[in-house]
Amino acid sequence: MKLRTLILSGLILATTSCAAKKTKTISDIPEINTEKIQMAAFPFSGNTEIQLTLLDERAPQFKKNSSAVLEELERAVSDLLNKQGLRLQKNAGNKLTLSVSDHQSGRYQEGCVNLAATFEVQKKGKVSSKSNACMEYTHVLGRLRSDINSAYEMALESLFKEMRIGLETLYQ
Secondary structure: OHHHHHHHHHHHHHHHHHHHOOOEOOOOOOOOOHHHOOOOOOOOOOOOEEEEEEEEOOOHHHOOOHHHHHHHHHHHHHHHHHOOOOEEOOOOOEEEEEEEEOOOOOOOOOOEEEEEEEEEEOOOEEEEEEEEEEOEEEEOOEEEEEEHHHHHHHHHHHHHHHHHHHHHHHOO
């Protein structure tokens, strides 16, 4: 009897502590911590100014905070590019288009994000990359919560890693 009570109270405690953390889903505004994103130097030469275009291609039911989501993405991308010695500038010759979309199918749609980017390097060519990431906490009875912040961080890291590989090919 004591063992069963201990296991049940442990399950309730674990469930309560995980549920107490605020759940963030694809509908919410992420808080992207760029310090958690590892980004190797881009093999990039020439004009260091980049024009950024952001697109929200999430399903309508997830777009309630669209402008705030895009502002947070712009802040994070700007911070990451600044660390590379690159800066965002309107009407720049180099163009980076980044789109965010939701995970269209599957059980864990709310904690997933898809990113796609095209980087047009002036007088050189074009590089495209895609990434997706999910961060869902579950237990045997179902879903506890999502962490869309971590999903965005993992997706951005993967997106820029793939883009760096494409740029290496472009500059060979």
